[in-house]
Amino acid sequence: MHIDHHFIEALRNNDPRGIREIYQRYSDQALRWVTQRGGAAADAKDIFQEAVMALYEKALDPSFVLTCPLGALLHVLYSRKWIDRFRGKNREAGVRKENELRYTEEAFTEDTLTLAEDALAEQARQERLGKAFTELSELCRRMLTLLSNGVKPAEAAVQLELNSVDTLYRRKNACVQRWRAVYLEN
Amino acid sequence: MEEKDIQLLDDYFNDLLKEADRQVVLDRTASDPEFAEEFELRQQMADWPRREAGRQALAENLESIGAAFFDAPAEERQAPVLTATVNRRRWLMAAAAVVLLGAAVWFFGKPEPSLYRQFAQYSPPAFTERGAAEDAALAAENAFNTGRYADALSALDEMLAIEPNNQGATLYKGICLLELNRPAEARAALEPLAQGRSALRADAVWYSALSYLLEDKPGACEEALRKLEPGEDHYEAAQELIKKL
Numbered sequence: 001m002h003i004d005h006h007f008i009e010a011l012r013n014n015d016p017r018g019i020r021e022i023y024q025r026y027s028d029q030a031l032r033w034v035t036q037r038g039g040a041a042a043d044a045k046d047i048f049q050e051a052v053m054a055l056y057e058k059a060l061d062p063s064f065v066l067t068c069p070l071g072a073l074l075h076v077l078y079s080r081k082w083i084d085r086f087r088g089k090n091r092e093a094g095v096r097k098e099n100e101l102r103y104t105e106e107a108f109t110e111d112t113l114t115l116a117e118d119a120l121a122e123q124a125r126q127e128r129l130g131k132a133f134t135e136l137s138e139l140c141r142r143m144l145t146l147l148s149n150g151v152k153p154a155e156a157a158v159q160l161e162l163n164s165v166d167t168l169y170r171r172k173n174a175c176v177q178r179w180r181a182v183y184l185e186n
Numbered sequence: 187m188e189e190k191d192i193q194l195l196d197d198y199f200n201d202l203l204k205e206a207d208r209q210v211v212l213d214r215t216a217s218d219p220e221f222a223e224e225f226e227l228r229q230q231m232a233d234w235p236r237r238e239a240g241r242q243a244l245a246e247n248l249e250s251i252g253a254a255f256f257d258a259p260a261e262e263r264q265a266p267v268l269t270a271t272v273n274r275r276r277w278l279m280a281a282a283a284v285v286l287l288g289a290a291v292w293f294f295g296k297p298e299p300s301l302y303r304q305f306a307q308y309s310p311p312a313f314t315e316r317g318a319a320e321d322a323a324l325a326a327e328n329a330f331n332t333g334r335y336a337d338a339l340s341a342l343d344e345m346l347a348i349e350p351n352n353q354g355a356t357l358y359k360g361i362c363l364l365e366l367n368r369p370a371e372a373r374a375a376l377e378p379l380a381q382g383r384s385a386l387r388a389d390a391v392w393y394s395a396l397s398y399l400l401e402d403k404p405g406a407c408e409e410a411l412r413k414l415e416p417g418e419d420h421y422e423a424a425q426e427l428i429k430k431l
Contacts, residue, residue, distance in 0.1 A: 014244050016385040020251055027255040045256035049248045056244055060237060126241075129234050141235075148235035153200075173196045179231060 004070035011052070011059045022052065026071050030078050037082070044078075047085070051077035057122040058115065068112040076108055076116035132182040140175035147172065187224055195228050243383045250353060250385050302399035305427050306364065322348065323355075330358065335365040353379060353386050360393050369397035380413075392420040395427075404431040 010018020027048060034044035054077050058064050066073075133141065139160065146156040157168040197203050198211050215222040326341035339362040345355045356379055363372035372393065379390035395410035408431050411424040 011244070014240065014247055014383055016247060016251065016387075019247055020385070023251055023255045027252070031256060041256050045252050048256070049245070049252050052248055053241070053245065056241070060240075125230070126234070126237075129230060130238065133234065144231075145235040148232060149239075150236075169196075169200050169202075172200065176196070176199075176228070176231060177192070180227065183227075 002066045002068055002070075005066040007070050008055075008059045008064065008066050011056050019052075022070070022074075023048075026074050029071065029075065033075070033079065034082060039082070043082075043085075047078045047081040048074075050081045054081075054116075054119040054123040057126055058119045066115075068109060068115060072108055072112045073115055073119075076112055077119060080116065080120060128186055129179075129183055132179055132186060135182050136175060136179055139171070140178065143168070143172055144175055144179075187220070191221065191224070195225065198225075199228055199232050247383065247385055300399070301427065301430060302364075302396055305399075305423060306361075306393075306396050326355070326358070330362065333365075335362045338362050339366065353384055357386050357389055357393070360390065364393060364397055364400065367400060369400040372397045388414060388419040388421075392424065395424070407431060 007018060007022055009015075010022070027044075030048040030051075031041060031044045034047065035041070051074050055073065133144075136144075143156060143160055146159060147153065151159070153165045153168055157163075157165050160168070162168050162171065194211065198208060203211065211225070215225045322341045322344040326338050326345060329335070329338035329341055339359060342355050342359045342362060345352060346359065349355065356375060360372045360376035360379075363369070363375055376390040376394045376397075379386050380394050382390075391410065391413050395407050395413075398404070398407035398410060408428050411428055414421045414424045
């Protein structure tokens, strides 16, 4: 476990003190990195936030333990987020920036790069799930949210004005299959 | 994925399997990669709605905290973390309105008639920021700093009409209402912040608790103060105040 692991706990708990400390320590580095590459402070703020959110996806796994310096991991995350912005706008510039990034990333350990890739992949998967979720009916969204938050099936059936728990399960199974299908289509 | 496997996973995630059958499902995830992949997706789907609320809360906190670091001039970004000073340009950070515990302790020895006055020591706000609400922000800052709380409240209401989600403005609106001896309205204004998970939660809980002092309700004040947890802003001051109640 790296000494910076307590920041992972801060993210898990949405602890404002710990989060402020993350910004205090690493935001300047991100700001400099982005502005040196022609970006604005607002760009730096956005990609730094996206990087922290990606890290949060890893933090949600209770077995996740930070094994590298947080600053290095955040650097890889926000720099890749920055490249993604270019890739979306200008393919040629994106490729050029990507080559530049590959060169700078040689300084980071395999562990850091693997963790960053895992975090970004997990974030992308959760975003896809979220996008598919929004395409479900209101009843499906309400039902799945109630059950996910630990509401007992019998109570959920009452709240949703369904006849029985069996009906709730049938509806839920159909909602899950619909969600899965939309997710896999995207 | 065969229909019977889909049914099996439905039953597993609906918690309808006996323990032995649940174990069979888990064992199969170790030996059947395709089944394991489907199981993991279903687990993610089961967790997603619950976790989404946490994501939203974190995103709100990052937005609030990030503004203070990325929007501030370089020299001000170097301010130490968690000090009791407030950065003039950091509107949201300024709005945290950290009580200076040392000042409060100094006040304990004075013959102050009002516990509220002893403890309601807030930093001067710095409302000026770029944006549509700049004029109102400047007016609010000037009025508050000169003790014209009714004027500050009007300016803050104007700000909130433009930026209804401005948490710092909401916090200072609550403080103005306290200074105008309108404690119930102050609590109503602070309630959403006190119930939320933003960086200003502790401030809102603290000032809501102080509002009861204006109504001479020490029991309610103590109950509200106990919502502050160790490590949160104002926690130590709250413990001092509880001793005085």
